Amino acid sequence: MGSADEYFVDLEALDTVGRKLNGVLRSMEETKSKAGHSTYLPEGTLGTGFREERELREAHDAMKTFMDDEILKKLADLVDDLSRKTAKTRDAYHDREYDASNALNPGGK
Numbered sequence: 314m315g316s317a318d319e320y321f322v323d324l325e326a327l328d329t330v331g332r333k334l335n336g337v338l339r340s341m342e343e344t345k346s347k348a349g350h351s352t353y354l355p356e357g358t359l360g361t362g363f364r365e366e367r368e369l370r371e372a373h374d375a376m377k378t379f380m381d382d383e384i385l386k387k388l389a390d391l392v393d394d395l396s397r398k399t400a401k402t403r404d405a406y407h408d409r410e411y412d413a414s415n416a417l418n419p420g421g422k
Contacts, residue, residue: 324410327403334396338389345385352377 354373359366 322406322410324403324407327399327406331396331399331403334392334399338392338396341385341389341392345381345389349377349381 352373354370356370357366359369
């Protein structure tokens with residue numbers, strides 16, 4: 314490579330990370346949508362005429378809300394944040410590389 318002060322940033326690897334993070338985000342949205350629509354427990358599904366049925370449905374609803382709000386949303390926000398920061402970092406390195414190239418070759422020749 315060169316001296317110890319030089320560095321190399323693999324912009325292709327940063328692109329790959331960004332694409333993979335976006336893929337994870339899309340998969341999470343699909344999973345969240347399926348879980349939200351496919352796990353509904355209407356009244357009477359677990360039986361009728363006993364107190365525990367209502368308690369189970371309420372516990373199920375509370376757990377779904379917890380999963381959506383406290384786990385999936387926070388995880389999606391984290392992945393989205395990482396994706397944005399990866400793109401920003403990649404763009405900054407790309408700009409720096411472009412500037413350095415122009416500094417070495419000012420006339421574009």
